[in-house]
Amino acid sequence: MTPEPRDGRIRLTILGGYLGSGKTTWLRHQLHAGAFGPRVHVIVNEAAETPVDDALLAGAGGVTLLAGGCCCCTGRAALIGALRTICDARSRLAASAPRLERIVLETSGLADPGAIVAAVQADPVLVSHIVLVETIVTVDALHALAQLATEPLGRRQIGAADRLVLTKVDTAEPQALAVLRATLGEINGHAALSAAVLGVEVALPPQPTDARPAPLPLLPDEDARGPIRPAQVTLPEGLDWSAFAVWLSALLHARGDDLVRVKGVIRTPAGRFLLQTVRKVVQSPEILPEQGDARQDNSIVFIGRGYRPEDLGRSMHRFLGLPSA
Ligand SMILES: [Zn+2]
Structure with missing residues (x-):
């Protein structure tokens, strides 16, 4: 939530x-x-x-x-x-x-x-x-x-x-x-x-462990980039926030059609913010109460398709000149 x-x-x-x-x-x-x-x-x-x-x-x-x-x-x-x-x-x-x-x-x-x-x-x-x-x-x-x-x-x-x-x-x-x-x-x-x-x-009944998804044939109106999947990227301590913002803008500019949503709580020197994007649009960040659940801090979920989840973290680390993930 x-x-x-x-x-x-x-x-x-x-x-x-x-x-x-x-x-x-x-x-x-x-x-x-x-x-x-x-x-x-x-x-x-x-x-x-x-x-x-x-x-x-x-x-x-x-x-x-x-x-x-x-x-x-x-x-x-x-x-x-x-x-x-x-x-x-x-x-x-x-x-x-x-x-x-x-x-x-x-x-x-x-x-x-x-x-x-x-x-x-x-x-x-x-x-x-x-x-x-x-x-x-x-x-x-x-x-x-x-x-x-x-x-x-x-x-x-x-x-x-x-x-x-x-x-x-x-x-x-x-x-x-x-x-x-x-x-x-x-x-x-x-x-x-x-x-x-x-x-x-x-209540939902317990989900059987052997349940398999139904095949989803590619439809004429759909692209072949595969299913939408979430990928979690944890931000390192002491991140350069302006550089991160540049990386995120560049990512959305290049891949905004692949990224359905980006969502996460970031902790910056200016406070805690909820970061959200939908396709290419970044919602202006909301200030969150300081006393929220800190386990969510500096962890961002990217929901999209057409890329490997591990490549996101790698791209960010390379762009920010950080040691590889
Ligand atoms: Zn409509």
Whole structure:
């Protein structure tokens, strides 16, 4: 779990998942249970012009409906506009007034959450008001295996997740569920995994040790660079931070399409910071409380494909003139 920033920016959670994967059911239950706190604004995006029953989202402080365009592509401008409106309204409040703390964006089933994150972070106004804390993706335990075999979008959604919520687990055969979990691990081994039935969290059965992922044939819309994998790089003591920033920029510039996310806590003379990138965009670092879990410090996870994990550390050491890893 990413440490939460305390710099006054609104925390943004993106909820994605394939059509029919149970996003709305899960979100309704979470709001009802207060999982996102009292000061939460929900944005619901429907690619089609379908009215949503706002009353079903009771528990949210405010609801914005964006219909008739998917926020990751055709409806991107509408999303940016809605987020700016929310930020403006919050900025006008007196300092003592209760302020919005969180936005949850329920994407359309057609959306690539990574594209939404990149769009929000590329906006010069939003980046100073909103900080992405988590991308949650719901996965239909019954149908996801079939979808992943044929749909590149389903794979991209899972690849973009920090947390995967397996829905409808009560309806899946134990064997099929085990194969699905192994397959999700192939696509995104870094995401936390939980399960829910009708929005209520349930325990996952122990994963059989002999469970193997389903074959994922290369799809026409996909590249041949192989699955997305996490790689951990530990930063050495006394690192030259400006040189590190140059190396990271150079890396993202050259390989930003391969690197889905970079995430880590860095401890610098100026304090502890949460470092995050999405594709080529570096999120302006958030200051973290000093008393956080120090075991996470100076350890950075690179999630991507098309390179060998060990080459990342090697590249950094060479660039910074450090002894080899
Ligand atoms: Zn889209």
